[in-house]
Amino acid sequence: MSPELLPLLCLGLCAGQSDRTVHEPxxxxxxxxxxxxxxxxxxxxxxxxxxxxxxxxxxxxxxxxxxxxxxxxxxxxxxxxxxxxxxxxxxxxxxxxxxxxxxxxxxxxxxxxxxxxxxxGNLSKPFFSGQMRRAVSPGANVTLECVKGRHTAAPVKFVLLKEGTPEFVESHTSTGAVAQFHLGPVKAMDSGNYSCVYYQTEAPFSASLPSASLEIQVTGVASSSAEANLILLGLAAVFLVLLEPSLVEA
CATH class of the missing domain: 2.60.40.10 (Immunoglobulins)
Structure with a gap:
């Protein structure tokens, strides 16, 4: 084949592939x-x-x-x-x-x-463990540890669920018995009842029932850093008020 025809052949093939891609539903x-x-x-x-x-x-x-x-x-x-x-x-x-x-x-x-x-329902129910705070302030970080039942095949996928939310919050595949879920910085909308489950990612897709629920309450004021920012803004406002007479006289 003539070298001059190669670019034309490539152009035709590329255009055909592009057309198929564009018209594929x-x-x-x-x-x-x-x-x-x-x-x-x-x-x-x-x-x-x-x-x-x-x-x-x-x-x-x-x-x-x-x-x-x-x-x-x-x-x-x-x-x-x-x-x-x-x-x-x-x-x-x-x-x-x-x-x-x-x-x-x-x-x-x-x-x-x-x-x-x-x-x-085929695997034993997991449970939450570790240092978990049920009441937290906005901006805080929360760690939930989900522990699977004994005598279950590995690896499995751990899933964190929130009541009233169809999609899972977070998931982890693990060969161990414990999975950690990290929430944060939390907001008021993160308040609710959480549970965890685990299941096999391949046939026969055996899974546990959800763990007992844990309620997380996000209440109170923002974190200390946010409080410090509010204090600085307040001091700045006071300073401008005190400075206003001097600016008017000038």
Missing amino acids: PSPFFSALPRFLVPAVSNVTLRCWTHIRNVEFTFTKESHVLPSETMMSLDDSGRTVVLPLTNLSREDAGNYSCKYCKKDDPSRCSPASYLSLVVG
């Missing part, structure tokens, strides 16, 4: 409600949605396509579908994915979005 949004980690004999809803209209969704579990009749559309445009799962057991835990294809062009499909569904 984006991945859908995929979530589990109320959360991805739930106790056994409970219910969860897998929700998949996209901004693209006129599409057909596909759910899979461990590469096995789930029947379309198990899905429900939440809007007339068909851009949001849900997969209700009830009375959960260990068999329901695993890796799920969701993708969609254009109805008018089935060859144009989005990349899949993934999540792991974890069903708790």
Whole structure:
């Protein structure tokens, strides 16, 4: 091939790759409600949605396509579908994915979005330990130590949960028995009841029940450094008031 043709060939190939990238539909949004980690004999809803209209969704579990009749559309445009799962057991835990294809062009499909569904209750319950302060001032740092139960397989992922919040606060994968979670500098909105769980990140996705909850109360005034700043601002204001007559006379 002539050297003069190489740049043209590269230009054509690059343009073709760019066109495929631009025209590839984006991945859908995929979530589990109320959360991805739930106790056994409970219910969860897998929700998949996209901004693209006129599409057909596909759910899979461990590469096995789930029947379309198990899905429900939440809007007339068909851009949001849900997969209700009830009375959960260990068999329901695993890796799920969701993708969609254009109805008018089935060859144009989005990349899949993934999540792991974890069903708790098979591993012994963890507990909080260490020096933990239940009442703290704004700006303080709080460390929570979650200790897993005995005779459980490692490694596991520790997750810190907050009551009323669907997403986990923080997570750590560890081969040890203890995981530390750090909150701070805390604000009033960080007040609430916290618990921790741990689970296996691979099959059979065994998980614990949540630990006993620990209430964190963020109350009082700000930290000492913030107080010092307020005092300095107050002194500056007093100084300006005292200086004002001299400035007016000048």
